[in-house]
Amino acid sequence: MTLRSGGSGPRRELERSFRGRLIWPGQPEYEAARLVENATFDGRRPALIARATGADDVVVAIRFGRAAGLPIAVRSGGHSIAGHSTGDGVMVLDVSGLDGLEIDAVERRARCGPGIQAGRYTTAADAHGMATPFGDHGTVAVGGITLGGGIGWLVRRDGLTIDSLLAAELVTADGEQIVANENEHPDLFWAIRGGGGNFGAVTALTLALHPIDTVLHGSILLRSSAESILRVLEIGHAAPDELTLMPGVMAIPPMDEVPAEHHGQLGLFIDLLWAGPTPAGLAAIAGLRSIGPVLYDNVAEKRYPDLFPPPSGNRSAWTSRSLFIDRFDEATIEVIERQVATAPPGDALAIFRVLGGAASRVPNDATAYSWRDKSILLWIISDTGSDDATRMPEMAAWATGFQDELRAFGSATYVNFMADEGPAAVPAAYGAVTWARLREVKRRYDPDNVFHLNQNIAPA
Numbered sequence: 001m002t003l004r005s006g007g008s009g010p011r012r013e014l015e016r017s018f019r020g021r022l023i024w025p026g027q028p029e030y031e032a033a034r035l036v037e038n039a040t041f042d043g044r045r046p047a048l049i050a051r052a053t054g055a056d057d058v059v060v061a062i063r064f065g066r067a068a069g070l071p072i073a074v075r076s077g078g079h080s081i082a083g084h085s086t087g088d089g090v091m092v093l094d095v096s097g098l099d100g101l102e103i104d105a106v107e108r109r110a111r112c113g114p115g116i117q118a119g120r121y122t123t124a125a126d127a128h129g130m131a132t133p134f135g136d137h138g139t140v141a142v143g144g145i146t147l148g149g150g151i152g153w154l155v156r157r158d159g160l161t162i163d164s165l166l167a168a169e170l171v172t173a174d175g176e177q178i179v180a181n182e183n184e185h186p187d188l189f190w191a192i193r194g195g196g197g198n199f200g201a202v203t204a205l206t207l208a209l210h211p212i213d214t215v216l217h218g219s220i221l222l223r224s225s226a227e228s229i230l231r232v233l234e235i236g237h238a239a240p241d242e243l244t245l246m247p248g249v250m251a252i253p254p255m256d257e258v259p260a261e262h263h264g265q266l267g268l269f270i271d272l273l274w275a276g277p278t279p280a281g282l283a284a285i286a287g288l289r290s291i292g293p294v295l296y297d298n299v300a301e302k303r304y305p306d307l308f309p310p311p312s313g314n315r316s317a318w319t320s321r322s323l324f325i326d327r328f329d330e331a332t333i334e335v336i337e338r339q340v341a342t343a344p345p346g347d348a349l350a351i352f353r354v355l356g357g358a359a360s361r362v363p364n365d366a367t368a369y370s371w372r373d374k375s376i377l378l379w380i381i382s383d384t385g386s387d388d389a390t391r392m393p394e395m396a397a398w399a400t401g402f403q404d405e406l407r408a409f410g411s412a413t414y415v416n417f418m419a420d421e422g423p424a425a426v427p428a429a430y431g432a433v434t435w436a437r438l439r440e441v442k443r444r445y446d447p448d449n450v451f452h453l454n455q456n457i458a459p460a
């Protein structure tokens, strides 16, 4: 199929009907427009980047992609860890410009475009004393994080992002514009709450808002040991839902605030958020401070949006793996500490997302994210610290080896933290029952697997 400009054919129709920007190789903006958050994928060269201005553009682009035989990579914020929102010879359907936000403070709901970044949404909602739970990073777009589940600072108080999703507007593989909610297309609504971008291109989301006031946030640094990790996790699970812990094991960097004798040793950085009245929060975290010796403690009162500072602009090549940990004991910690201590040069982290609370009170089969009963998600990160991707095979091999060794203690992964981990990894990330149901919904909404540049669910 020709992609030449002018004349007749799909490209001519696209150029006539698409209101947004079409960026082809060779145009001045192309080199910047093809890049995503992760520098690992800087070598990828799409055939076209189509920047949509609304749902009508999304319809036109999907029809063009199908007619021209171009794989379609949907991009909201470009933070796919697997690099799915770019690719060689693909059409990037870029909906980052669909970033509008309407807040209804009375009804406690917001309607937004998928391209709005979590940080900007959070700042706007905070002006009304409200928040929707997203992740720990302000530049991730609401589109991508919502479709995979959404595990963040408010996961124990308000649940996953999908637990606040009230409705989604989508364009299907056939170019039809539909709404999915509890009453309309309920199976699709079930599937998009964890099933990723497999079922259509999302053009708007309606999300619930929850009250939020001043929060306590920061990090308490201890030396890593089996005793300190087990105690921290015990406190994190027993705490009120307002407390979410994100403790991480990594080598202590040369921080001025920490005595030099600890630099390079394994530290336990207990990143935390308390979203409730401050006196109760100070009581809830007192146990963490008493584990001691505390090497660093910058927990302070903040406004919630302060957790999402503007991006630094530094890009790096990195990868991640994850695993829900079912058995957490000294043997698990031995693996974690040894792997982090022997990681290749760069930044190596093992972060425990302490789950439970509101997220765990939703039945496992209520959404396609079906790991409500898991209490710890381990996120393994390997970051080169630079935009040079040449060492990525070594970094990825370490992360895979680490994940494989931990399979003795856990199972299943979180799709939003997955890299490109091979065809068997995606079914395993859902489990047999959810997987079969997802494949059936996929068969009904995208039987030709038009949306396959994602953690792909093959149609039944």
Ligand SMILES: Cc1cc2nc3c(=O)[nH]c(=O)nc-3n(C[C@H](O)[C@H](O)[C@H](O)COP(=O)(O)OP(=O)(O)OC[C@H]3O[C@@H](n4cnc5c(N)ncnc54)[C@H](O)[C@@H]3O)c2cc1C
Residues within 6 Å of the ligand: 037, 074, 075, 076, 077, 078, 079, 080, 081, 083, 084, 085, 095, 114, 134, 135, 136, 137, 139, 140, 141, 142, 143, 144, 145, 146, 147, 148, 149, 150, 151, 152, 196, 197, 198, 200, 201, 202, 203, 416, 417, 453, 454, 455
């Ligand atoms: C630095 C960083 C920190 C993160 N922290 C967290 C965290 O704390 N908690 C958490 O849960 N996740 C976290 N993530 C993972 C993140 O949620 C996923 O990578 C998410 O998919 C990114 O969304 P995006 O829209 O920015 O990325 P994109 O690359 O644009 O999208 C990712 C994928 O989502 C699908 N998609 C995106 N938009 C649409 C749409 N409009 N319609 C249909 N499909 C779409 C596509 O398949 C696409 O390939 C983090 C990622 C990064 C890079």
